[in-house]
Amino acid sequence: xxxVSSEAASxxxxxxxxxxxxxxDDNHIxxxxxxxxxxxxxxxARFRSYGWQVLRVEDGNDVEAxxxxxxxxxxxxxxxxxxxxxxxxxxxxxxxxxAKAHGEPLGDEELNAAKDNLGWPKEPRFFIPxxxxxxxxxxxxxxxxxxxxxxxxxxxxxxLHPVQGAELQRRLKGKLPEGWDSALPTFPLDAKGMATRAAxxxxxxxxxxxxxxxxxxxxxxxPSNNTKIEGSPAFQKDSYNGRNFHFGVREHAMGxxxxxxxxxxxxxxxGGTFLVFSDYMRPAIRLAALSHYPSIFIxxxxxxxxxxxxxxxxxxxxxxxxxxxxxxxxxxxxDANETVKAWKVxxxxxxxxxxxxxxxxxxxxxxxxxxxxxxxxxxxxxxxKPEIILMASGSEVSLILEAAQKLADEGKGVRVVSFPSWELxxxxxxxxxxxxxxKNIQKRLAVEAGASLGWERYAxxxxxIDRYGASAPAKVIFDKLGFTVENxxxxxxxx
Amino acid sequence: xxxVSSEAASxxxxxxxxxxxxxxDDNHIxxxxxxxxxxxxxxxARFRSYGWQVLRVEDGNDVEAxxxxxxxxxxxxxxxxxxxxxxxxxxxxxxxxxAKAHGEPLGDEELNAAKDNLGWPKEPRFFIPxxxxxxxxxxxxxxxxxxxxxxxxxxxxxxLHPVQGAELQRRLKGKLPEGWDSALPTFPLDAKGMATRAAxxxxxxxxxxxxxxxxxxxxxxxPSNNTKIEGSPAFQKDSYNGRNFHFGVREHAMGxxxxxxxxxxxxxxxGGTFLVFSDYMRPAIRLAALSHYPSIFIxxxxxxxxxxxxxxxxxxxxxxxxxxxxxxxxxxxxDANETVKAWKVxxxxxxxxxxxxxxxxxxxxxxxxxxxxxxxxxxxxxxxKPEIILMASGSEVSLILEAAQKLADEGKGVRVVSFPSWELxxxxxxxxxxxxxxKNIQKRLAVEAGASLGWERYAxxxxxIDRYGASAPAKVIFDKLGFTVENxxxxxxxx
Numbered sequence: 001x002x003x004v005s006s007e008a009a010s011x012x013x014x015x016x017x018x019x020x021x022x023x024x025d026d027n028h029i030x031x032x033x034x035x036x037x038x039x040x041x042x043x044x045a046r047f048r049s050y051g052w053q054v055l056r057v058e059d060g061n062d063v064e065a066x067x068x069x070x071x072x073x074x075x076x077x078x079x080x081x082x083x084x085x086x087x088x089x090x091x092x093x094x095x096x097x098x099a100k101a102h103g104e105p106l107g108d109e110e111l112n113a114a115k116d117n118l119g120w121p122k123e124p125r126f127f128i129p130x131x132x133x134x135x136x137x138x139x140x141x142x143x144x145x146x147x148x149x150x151x152x153x154x155x156x157x158x159x160l161h162p163v164q165g166a167e168l169q170r171r172l173k174g175k176l177p178e179g180w181d182s183a184l185p186t187f188p189l190d191a192k193g194m195a196t197r198a199a200x201x202x203x204x205x206x207x208x209x210x211x212x213x214x215x216x217x218x219x220x221x222x223p224s225n226n227t228k229i230e231g232s233p234a235f236q237k238d239s240y241n242g243r244n245f246h247f248g249v250r251e252h253a254m255g256x257x258x259x260x261x262x263x264x265x266x267x268x269x270x271g272g273t274f275l276v277f278s279d280y281m282r283p284a285i286r287l288a289a290l291s292h293y294p295s296i297f298i299x300x301x302x303x304x305x306x307x308x309x310x311x312x313x314x315x316x317x318x319x320x321x322x323x324x325x326x327x328x329x330x331x332x333x334x335d336a337n338e339t340v341k342a343w344k345v346x347x348x349x350x351x352x353x354x355x356x357x358x359x360x361x362x363x364x365x366x367x368x369x370x371x372x373x374x375x376x377x378x379x380x381x382x383x384x385k386p387e388i389i390l391m392a393s394g395s396e397v398s399l400i401l402e403a404a405q406k407l408a409d410e411g412k413g414v415r416v417v418s419f420p421s422w423e424l425x426x427x428x429x430x431x432x433x434x435x436x437x438x439k440n441i442q443k444r445l446a447v448e449a450g451a452s453l454g455w456e457r458y459a460x461x462x463x464x465i466d467r468y469g470a471s472a473p474a475k476v477i478f479d480k481l482g483f484t485v486e487n488x489x490x491x492x493x494x495x
Numbered sequence: 496x497x498x499v500s501s502e503a504a505s506x507x508x509x510x511x512x513x514x515x516x517x518x519x520d521d522n523h524i525x526x527x528x529x530x531x532x533x534x535x536x537x538x539x540a541r542f543r544s545y546g547w548q549v550l551r552v553e554d555g556n557d558v559e560a561x562x563x564x565x566x567x568x569x570x571x572x573x574x575x576x577x578x579x580x581x582x583x584x585x586x587x588x589x590x591x592x593x594a595k596a597h598g599e600p601l602g603d604e605e606l607n608a609a610k611d612n613l614g615w616p617k618e619p620r621f622f623i624p625x626x627x628x629x630x631x632x633x634x635x636x637x638x639x640x641x642x643x644x645x646x647x648x649x650x651x652x653x654x655l656h657p658v659q660g661a662e663l664q665r666r667l668k669g670k671l672p673e674g675w676d677s678a679l680p681t682f683p684l685d686a687k688g689m690a691t692r693a694a695x696x697x698x699x700x701x702x703x704x705x706x707x708x709x710x711x712x713x714x715x716x717x718p719s720n721n722t723k724i725e726g727s728p729a730f731q732k733d734s735y736n737g738r739n740f741h742f743g744v745r746e747h748a749m750g751x752x753x754x755x756x757x758x759x760x761x762x763x764x765x766g767g768t769f770l771v772f773s774d775y776m777r778p779a780i781r782l783a784a785l786s787h788y789p790s791i792f793i794x795x796x797x798x799x800x801x802x803x804x805x806x807x808x809x810x811x812x813x814x815x816x817x818x819x820x821x822x823x824x825x826x827x828x829x830d831a832n833e834t835v836k837a838w839k840v841x842x843x844x845x846x847x848x849x850x851x852x853x854x855x856x857x858x859x860x861x862x863x864x865x866x867x868x869x870x871x872x873x874x875x876x877x878x879x880k881p882e883i884i885l886m887a888s889g890s891e892v893s894l895i896l897e898a899a900q901k902l903a904d905e906g907k908g909v910r911v912v913s914f915p916s917w918e919l920x921x922x923x924x925x926x927x928x929x930x931x932x933x934k935n936i937q938k939r940l941a942v943e944a945g946a947s948l949g950w951e952r953y954a955x956x957x958x959x960i961d962r963y964g965a966s967a968p969a970k971v972i973f974d975k976l977g978f979t980v981e982n983x984x985x986x987x988x989x990x
Binding site: 001002003004005006007010011013014030031032037038039040041042043045046048049050051099103218220221222223224234236246247248249250251252253279280282283286287290311312316317320321323324325326327451453454456457466467468 | 506532540541731745781785820949
């Protein structure tokens with residue numbers, strides 16, 4: 001019933017993923033009762049409409065029939081749905097075939113009755129018949145043999161093709177190639193600069209030749225997300241060698257598919273959409289974080305600065321709400337060079353997901369001397385001995401830098417902190433954190449084009465956005481919402 | 496392609512919503528290019544599998560053909576999909592039928608060429624032909640007549656049936672009946688208490704006879720969410736008078752459907768699921784907030800206290816991430832009586848959505864004397880002259896009350912603040928907020944079984960959860976994660 005399963009099945013049909021076989025436990029029961037209460041569509045016909053093969057197993061307890069269906073499904077070039085008619089809680093005389101068998105433990109009496117039905121002893125309560133145990137124990141030997149065969153094959157391959165063999169091993173182990181990061185570009189100081197989404201696109205294409213395992217795409221926003229690997233075909237049913245995925249307008253499935261690829265291994269998958277649509281795939285982002293999958297999420301158009309698309313497309317609360325997800329590293333780089341470093345963190349982080357929040361609009365490129373994205377926050381510049389700290393992430397860093405200059409011109413001591421990632425900063429030791437944000441400087445102003453809630457952790461005053469956006473060019477909106485040098489200077493002076 | 500459209504269409508087919516007619520603008524183009532890149536399923540067959548009538552309009556510019564299809568769709572008892580084959584950017588010679596006509600403005604040259612194609616003048620740029628203007632102007636008269644006819648009908652109905660007529664007017668205007676809130680229950684002081692989800696179920700059923708416009712349901716968790724209105728049938732295709740909706744396992748569609756009902760008016764819709772699954776419907780919650788729809792979202796199992804279902808089902812970051820959504824009122828009541836007041840706020844709030852976060856587990860019922868949910872936060876109890884403030888929401892309020900008692904026994908002055916709703920508190924005037932949280936008491940500890948990020952706004956120290964949960968009974972998890980009287984007392988003493 002969940003929408004994500006429709007999205008994923010539609011794409012699997014489109015891509016003709018013939019090795020995919022679903023066993024649908026068709027027990028006609030959900031928590032509210034019969035599935036007839038809410039779910040009377042023709043499921044088999046739906047999956048056929050996606051381009052799937054659909055097979056039926058009339059008795060889902062008939063192991064031979066299931067095996068036969070799987071054998072039939074395997075050679076078919078389409079993905080297959082095996083509709084297995086089952087009885088939930090089979091054998092429990094009063095609860096079988098009812099919602100009670102889903103939502104509640106059977107209880108002693110019902111368990112005893114079920115055991116009587118099956119001719120099983122009442123003790124031990126958790127009983128494993130000898131023949132079942134023997135059957136499963138065989139799986140250990142069978143698995144050992146299969147693994148041995150596979151290793152022999154791999155060894156033979158490696159002897160015949162030493163270079164490709166080593167490369168395959170490297171990828172399966174998830175090791176990065178020697179010197180991979182020498183491909184990372186640096187961008188020259190440039191007041192006009194570029195959008196961080198554009199810088200991200202350049203990084204992807206700089207890395208692509210060195211990291212053949214880097215694959216990804218977008219939920220139908222490739223030209224906007226700058227996710228395309230040039231010179232590689234699209235991943236399609238007749239081009240599984242393609243590195244560019246067209247996920248369609250299916251953010252939730254995209255996130256789930258990235259997670260599947262990331263945990264399978266051998267590839268470094270990334271996927272892009274607008275930051276506001278992270279809401280559509282939030283369960284997949286959470287699952288990646290919970291399960292330590294190294295998926296890379298690319299979210300562009302990361303503030304009201306995206307302009308005329310208006311409030312439905314303008315993220316406000318998303319950035320902070322993503323920082324709330326445990327074990328997710330959120331990075332919002334301030335310029336092209338921070339974007340390079342953000343990608344370095346993402347590629348090297350193999351025990352959890354990384355998320356990049358990138359601008360649509362151009363931002364100035366700073367020099368690279370001090371860029372320390374990997375530390376989460378760092379001193380971009382001190383204007384004489386600081387008595388106040390201005391901190392920001394992403395597109396607002398250039399704004400506070402300008403404001404700091406103005407304050408400095410008036411003789412104030414100001415520190416400018418670029419704060420691309422909370423999670424990375426909070427992993428630093430106490431001494432480093434104190435060196436960036438000394439306890440004795442409590443006059444601190446945070447500036448971020450997103451919800452202010454949360455910044456109280458680091459700052460005494462916040463310029464944020466606690467309302468929805470508006471439809472206008474970036475500069476007009478930023479001015480209206482207080483993201484101006486004048487306002488930053490004024491708020492700093494209040495402190 | 497979006498999953499939510501699959502969820503909604505499946506339910507519409509199930510419910511046989513024959514008055515629903517979709518016009519599918521089938522232009523074969525998405526932002527990445529041809530829809531063939533990602534979307535080759537048989538859409539017509541998919542909708543037929545949902546139980547829809549599917550009709551085709553071969554030329555989507557043929558207004559007569561569209562009208563004919565609509566006339567054909569109307570009498571059919573099924574919802575209808577009209578697949579209208581169109582050409583995006585029709586008439587623009589270089590961009591028509593391409594993704595450029597979706598993602599970019601036409602530009603001057605292309606616009607001129609399109610106008611040449613259509614035989615239209617180049618100026619004015621935004622040109623409305625006279626016959627088009629005349630046709631649309633007629634709609635004003637036509638609408639006036641239709642409205643007049645409808646008003647006559649309504650008046651006649653009201654004369655014939657004065658009671659029902661007045662009731663219909665009341666509901667259409669969204670006015671609550673006189674004395675509706677006299678039906679609200681109060682719960683006696685009770686150390687054992689009850690789950691706030693159970694209290695919510697009692698409130699719904701107490702209000703149901705007085706508020707016939709109150710309708711709702713659950714995304715297949717009715718027995719867990721306590722959302723059922725007793726004595727009313729389910730809303731099904733043969734019982735549109737039913738007040739209980741079975742949305743199925745379709746959270747995103749549920750949220751969207753609630754929004755549709757709320758903005759249409761005449762009803763007060765609510766929908767329930769587990770708090771962790773709010774992630775699945777977050778875009779719908781945001782849309783309600785953005786568009787000022789008075790949808791009511793009931794989220795039970797609101798913390799790791801839900802027990803053995805484990806981390807995938809245990810909300811951690813959800814509560815605070817929902818507080819981040821502008822214009823959404825989030826209420827997490829501490830006991831049965833706060834739950835009553837939370838419902839009062841939700842029913843009375845007609846210009847935006849309200850969200851209730853409710854416990855699975857029993858919590859003590861306090862007396863009702865001080866309960867002031869509508870103010871967002873209030874002093875539940877002062878133990879002598881307070882030198883420290885303990886604050887909490889929901890199930891943690893009874894915990895801080897116990898801890899405060901212990902601190903008081905040791906001679907400390909402690910204030911206990913129940914903090915069910917940030918948004919409601921932040922709407923109070925400065926004087927009230929100062930009376931609850933005086934600036935001169937900075938020793939403040941917040942305790943909440945969710946992400947701590949954000950509580951720095953009000954408290955200097957936080958006992959929160961910044962990791963995923965674990966699978967164990969509520970008490971065991973709470974102990975492990977530091978939600979014990981001993982830990983609260985210790986943290987308070989540190990301050």
